[in-house]
Amino acid sequence: MLQTWWELFWGFFVANILGYGGGPASIPLMQEEIVNHYHWMTTEQFGDVLAIGNALPGPIATKIAAFVGYHVAGWFGAFIATFATIVPSATALILLLRLLNKHRTSPKVKGMTLLVQPVIAVLMILLTWEFGQLSTDSIGIWQTLVIAGISLWVMTKTKLHPAILIVIAFAYGALVLSHTM
Amino acid sequence: MGWKDYNGLVIGMVRTGILGYGGGPSVIPLIRYEAVTRYKWVSDEEFGEILAIANALPGPIATKMAAYLGYKTKGVLGAIVSVLAHILPTSIAIIVLLGSMYALRESKVVAGMVAAVRAVIFVMLGMMAYEFAMKAWKGLGKVFAALFGVIAFVSLQLLNIHPGIVIAVFLGYGVFHLDLVQRFKSKGNSDKGVS
Numbered sequence: 345m346l347q348t349w350w351e352l353f354w355g356f357f358v359a360n361i362l363g364y365g366g367g368p369a370s371i372p373l374m375q376e377e378i379v380n381h382y383h384w385m386t387t388e389q390f391g392d393v394l395a396i397g398n399a400l401p402g403p404i405a406t407k408i409a410a411f412v413g414y415h416v417a418g419w420f421g422a423f424i425a426t427f428a429t430i431v432p433s434a435t436a437l438i439l440l441l442r443l444l445n446k447h448r449t450s451p452k453v454k455g456m457t458l459l460v461q462p463v464i465a466v467l468m469i470l471l472t473w474e475f476g477q478l479s480t481d482s483i484g485i486w487q488t489l490v491i492a493g494i495s496l497w498v499m500t501k502t503k504l505h506p507a508i509l510i511v512i513a514f515a516y517g518a519l520v521l522s523h524t525m
Numbered sequence: 526m527g528w529k530d531y532n533g534l535v536i537g538m539v540r541t542g543i544l545g546y547g548g549g550p551s552v553i554p555l556i557r558y559e560a561v562t563r564y565k566w567v568s569d570e571e572f573g574e575i576l577a578i579a580n581a582l583p584g585p586i587a588t589k590m591a592a593y594l595g596y597k598t599k600g601v602l603g604a605i606v607s608v609l610a611h612i613l614p615t616s617i618a619i620i621v622l623l624g625s626m627y628a629l630r631e632s633k634v635v636a637g638m639v640a641a642v643r644a645v646i647f648v649m650l651g652m653m654a655y656e657f658a659m660k661a662w663k664g665l666g667k668v669f670a671a672l673f674g675v676i677a678f679v680s681l682q683l684l685n686i687h688p689g690i691v692i693a694v695f696l697g698y699g700v701f702h703l704d705l706v707q708r709f710k711s712k713g714n715s716d717k718g719v720s
Contacts, residue, residue: 360584370585396622399635402542402615403552405585410616426616430608433584434592438604440578441593452700457570459699460577461661462673463692466681467580468654475551475650479643491644499652506558506649510544510642517641522633 348417349424355382356409356428370405374412384416405429483521491516530598531606533564538591538610545587546642552587554649556594566598573657581692588612 355377360370371394378384385393397407406426413425447453479488491513498504537559545552553576560566567575579589588608595607661670677695680686 362583393619397619399632399639400615400618400622401544401546402618403545403585403587403612406588406612407615407619410612411619414620422616422620426612429585430588430592430612433582434589434604434608436582436584437575437579437589437593438596440582441575444574444578451703455702455704456696456699457574458661458664459673459695459702460692461573461657461664462670463677463681463688463695464573464577464580465654465657465661466674466677467688468650468657469678470682472647472650472654475643475647479640479647482640482643488644488647491641492648495645495648496652499648505563506555507540507544510555510645513641513645514638517637517639518634520637521641522637 345417349421351382352413352416352421352424353428356413356425357432360405360429361432371408374405374408378412384412483524487521527599531603534595534598534603534607535610537564538595538607539614541587541591542611543614546639546646551646551650553590554646554653556587556590557653560594566594569656570660573660577692577696581689581696583689 356374359373359377362370362373375387375390379387379390393408393411397404397411400407406429409425409429410422413421413423415421417424444453444456476488476492479492483491495509495513498509499506541552541555541559545555557569557572561569561572575590575593579586579593582589588611591607591611592604595603595605597603599606658670658674661674664670665673673695677691680691681688
């Protein structure tokens with residue numbers, strides 16, 4: 345039992361600490377550990393977990409960790425796998441930002457803050473483009489433009505919470521788009 | 526008073542946890558809304574920094590940000606509460622839904638929901654990109670903002686260099702940027718003085 349717990353911790357720790365660019369980037373690494381290395385699941389099983397993980401909202405890496413951990417060693421297994429996924433990188437972020445905040449007034453830190461903005465802007469533009477393509481691929485350009493146009497209007501001209509906008513989009517997708525796809 | 530902060534953390538993080546589709550990156554605009562606009566845990570500049578450094582570190586993005594925002598408002602316990610609120614609902618859902626896995630996977634309703642929300646996220650990400658670009662434009666000045674924007678685009682998109690590396694290099698240069706600009710300016714001024 346102890347060894348299983350350790351393997352769960354180690355497998356998910358390695359997969360996530362090597363995955364750059366957020367949860368989605370870690371998926372192939374998780375698959376490597378789960379399917380090829382520890383044989384906790386077959387490729388088909390992992391594919392199913394990934395499919396249901398994508399059908400549910402929320403961060404993908406933690407959902408996979410919770411499910412595989414549970415599958416291998418019950419609720420405690422789910423806890424260990426999720427812990428190994430989140431805690432190391434979250435701790436690193438907290439420590440780094442604490443260091444940065446300590447030297448907030450230094451021109452060096454100010455320069456770093458300034459310099460990082462264009463990179464974030466470009467990363468966001470690329471991510472936007474990716475989501476635009478995903479959307480046109482699945483529902484076509486016209487549906488995308490209409491939904492996007494309404495969303496833009498709602499977000500810039502009204503005080504509606506973005507969460508409500510997403511819930512409305514869910515409803516539209518469930519009621520209307522489900523018949524056209 | 527203390528409880529109210531936790532309340533905000535839990536509500537904000539549950540909301541971002543269950544409404545983000547397509548993994549961590551898609552949920553960033555929602556987290557930004559809760560953290561900057563709704564609950565004012567951090568300023569917009571600080572959010573940009575947190576996002577940048579979170580991107581430069583390995584591991585899932587959204588949970589890292591949830592942890593830091595919780596830590597910032599309420600210390601270590603805040604970080605734990607924040608992360609749990611963000612991931613527990615969907616983590617439990619995937620375990621409990623094991624039985625109905627295939628039904629959900631084949632469901633047209635679910636497929637429709639995912640598809641509709643992508644267009645919304647597209648707009649949210651676009652607005653965020655615009656705001657960060659404006660911030661760079663104002664903070665660095667037009668020339669530097671355009672120059673660094675182009676360098677970032679070329680390295681990320683055309684050369685396919687990993688975002689973590691690009692951010693690390695920009696951060697590294699950032700340490701010297703203000704100093705260099707200063708030196709260049711004063712040199713320019715003294716040159717003018719001489720002539």
